Amino acid sequence: MRVSIMVLVVLFAAGPVLAQPQPPPAAPADRPAKTPEEARIDELERQLEELGARVAELQAGEAPEKPNDEASTTSQTGPISGYMDFHLNRPQDEDPVLDFHRFVLLLNHSFSDRMRFVGEIEVEHGFVEGLEESGELEVEQAYLDFRVSRSFNVRAGMLLAPVGIINERHEPPSYFGVERPSVDTFIIPSTWFEAGAGVHGAFGAGWHYQAYLMAPLDATRITAEEGLAEARQKGFLSNARNIGQTARLEYVGLPGLTLGTSFWRGKTGFNFRREESRVGLIEFDGRYHTGPFAIRGEFAQVFIDGADHLNDFAQRTTGVNSNIARQMRGFYVEPSVRPLPKLKYDIAAFARYENFDTQFRMPAGVLPLKQFDRAAWVVGASYYPDPDVALKIDYTVIRTQSSLFRGVDSLNVGLGWWF
Amino acid sequence: MSAGFLRFGSLPFAVLLVILAAPSGSSQDRKVVKITAERFTFTPSQIKVKRGTVIEFRLRSDDTNHGFKIVGSDANLIIPKRGRGEATLIFRAEMPGRYTFECSKVCGAGHSFMRGEIIVEDQE
Numbered sequence: 001m002r003v004s005i006m007v008l009v010v011l012f013a014a015g016p017v018l019a020q021p022q023p024p025p026a027a028p029a030d031r032p033a034k035t036p037e038e039a040r041i042d043e044l045e046r047q048l049e050e051l052g053a054r055v056a057e058l059q060a061g062e063a064p065e066k067p068n069d070e071a072s073t074t075s076q077t078g079p080i081s082g083y084m085d086f087h088l089n090r091p092q093d094e095d096p097v098l099d100f101h102r103f104v105l106l107l108n109h110s111f112s113d114r115m116r117f118v119g120e121i122e123v124e125h126g127f128v129e130g131l132e133e134s135g136e137l138e139v140e141q142a143y144l145d146f147r148v149s150r151s152f153n154v155r156a157g158m159l160l161a162p163v164g165i166i167n168e169r170h171e172p173p174s175y176f177g178v179e180r181p182s183v184d185t186f187i188i189p190s191t192w193f194e195a196g197a198g199v200h201g202a203f204g205a206g207w208h209y210q211a212y213l214m215a216p217l218d219a220t221r222i223t224a225e226e227g228l229a230e231a232r233q234k235g236f237l238s239n240a241r242n243i244g245q246t247a248r249l250e251y252v253g254l255p256g257l258t259l260g261t262s263f264w265r266g267k268t269g270f271n272f273r274r275e276e277s278r279v280g281l282i283e284f285d286g287r288y289h290t291g292p293f294a295i296r297g298e299f300a301q302v303f304i305d306g307a308d309h310l311n312d313f314a315q316r317t318t319g320v321n322s323n324i325a326r327q328m329r330g331f332y333v334e335p336s337v338r339p340l341p342k343l344k345y346d347i348a349a350f351a352r353y354e355n356f357d358t359q360f361r362m363p364a365g366v367l368p369l370k371q372f373d374r375a376a377w378v379v380g381a382s383y384y385p386d387p388d389v390a391l392k393i394d395y396t397v398i399r400t401q402s403s404l405f406r407g408v409d410s411l412n413v414g415l416g417w418w419f
Numbered sequence: 420m421s422a423g424f425l426r427f428g429s430l431p432f433a434v435l436l437v438i439l440a441a442p443s444g445s446s447q448d449r450k451v452v453k454i455t456a457e458r459f460t461f462t463p464s465q466i467k468v469k470r471g472t473v474i475e476f477r478l479r480s481d482d483t484n485h486g487f488k489i490v491g492s493d494a495n496l497i498i499p500k501r502g503r504g505e506a507t508l509i510f511r512a513e514m515p516g517r518y519t520f521e522c523s524k525v526c527g528a529g530h531s532f533m534r535g536e537i538i539v540e541d542q543e
Contacts, residue, residue, distance in 0.1 A: 083527075106527075116531065120528060140528075169528070173483070174458055202532075205463060205465045346502065387480075387483055
């Protein structure tokens with residue numbers, strides 16, 4: 001630090017000296033004396049040569065000789081990155097649970113500037129065993145990116161559905177709360193990944209788009225309790241009789257502001273003979289931060305065509321009515337503040353209100369169960385000893401509209417990090 | 420050399436460089452461009468300048484480390500984490516065209532989306 005200050009002082013002291021013209025040197029006796037203008041020109045030329053030499057010394061590398069529309073073919077392998085988080089969840093009137101929730105590694109390889117591989121492998125809940133209920137080992141991303149231009153690129157492999165805030169931004173320090181928002185679990189089934197292909201790019205000053213075709217959701221796994229959460233095929237021999245379509249448009253052109261909208265649609269009834277159902281999802285989200293204050297919000301609604309047929313068919317074949325709704329809906333708003341932005345060790349406090357109803361609209365003649373119309377208040381704080389490390393604590397209150405199933409409160413503590 | 424950049428770990432070096440690299444009477448325009456990196460965008464992500472402009476990029480992050488690489492060159496530096504200062508890079512826009520810049524340090528699931536461009540327009 002002391003050395004840096006000294007260098008700084010020297011450099012600033014040197015600047016004016018270098019910038020000022022020196023007195024012209026005395027003229028040789030055997031030549032006529034130079035005019036003041038000539039002497040000044042000579043001195044300026046000498047200074048220019050010196051400055052050129054200094055610039056060459058400082059120059060750190062070679063610049064592109066021409067616009068980089070021609071990419072290099074240099075192969076580069078990036079380091080392994082990843083994130084982890086583990087939680088202590090203490091629901092009211094229940095034993096606390098200590099869960100190493102996520103262990104995620106990201107792999108990155110560039111075949112060239114034009115072709116890249118990205119992989120993401122996740123172990124959930126720390127332990128995986130066949131047959132019995134256990135954790136999960138998932139390949140959440142494994143794709144090749146063919147980078148044609150800023151505005152048009154092709155991606156194929158295991159992809160993240162570009163829906164909502166959390167599905168593509170789920171590194172623990174990047175969101176508040178020990179657990180992800182419920183809307184991003186039951187209405188948008190994060191982490192939502194499927195095999196597929198599509199295009200993405202950016203245009204103008206801050207517009208981004210993505211559009212993919214991917215394997216559809218499985219209607220037999222939609223439930224009243226967990227919405228779409230278990231309906232993902234996850235690239236496991238995914239049925240592709242019908243292909244789902246998804247797209248996202250995002251605007252990031254103003255400092256601190258991100259606005260996004262996305263949709264997903266596809267036929268999902270491939271496991272029901274002679275039955276077809278179609279699921280559609282629309283979503284809007286926004287984030288804004290200025291100074292120590294930030295706010296984010298999200299709204300998502302699911303439309304299920306043929307929900308009545310799906311329920312009838314499930315009743316006939318399994319004896320259990322799935323109680324699938326024809327519409328689900330969820331939204332949340334989350335203000336936050338970082339009260340000590342000038343300190344090296346950051347602290348943030350937040351409050352989140354969520355409302356999510358997995359039986360928002362039922363098929364004709366079926367009444368919704370009020371226990372699935374839920375609201376959650378989450379109040380908490382994060383402490384960042386490093387911008388990539390978050391120690392989180394929150395208190396979550398979930399209430400339902402049912403008088404029989406009130407909901408639960410829980411105290412949650414978590415530690416998450418990105419590297 | 421048709422276009423050039425210089426990179427530094429701290430602002431004072433860049434200030435000095437501008438003093439050194441542009442003697443009085445130079446016709447080069449100078450422009451300071453402040454870019455904020457955040458998962459998974461650069462803001463602004465599109466910069467338009469006239470040919471001959473010397474751009475001084477001042478790069479800071481709102482979250483983790485990001486990279487700032489101008490594709491096709493060896494201009495590649497790390498942007499410090501949130502609250503840890505800024506990185507500076509000098510770019511001489513002397514050849515018209517489009518120069519892509521991108522994040523060169525894996526920063527999360529959407530790392531590949533972090534790209535932008537410098538559009539160098541011919542002087543009219």
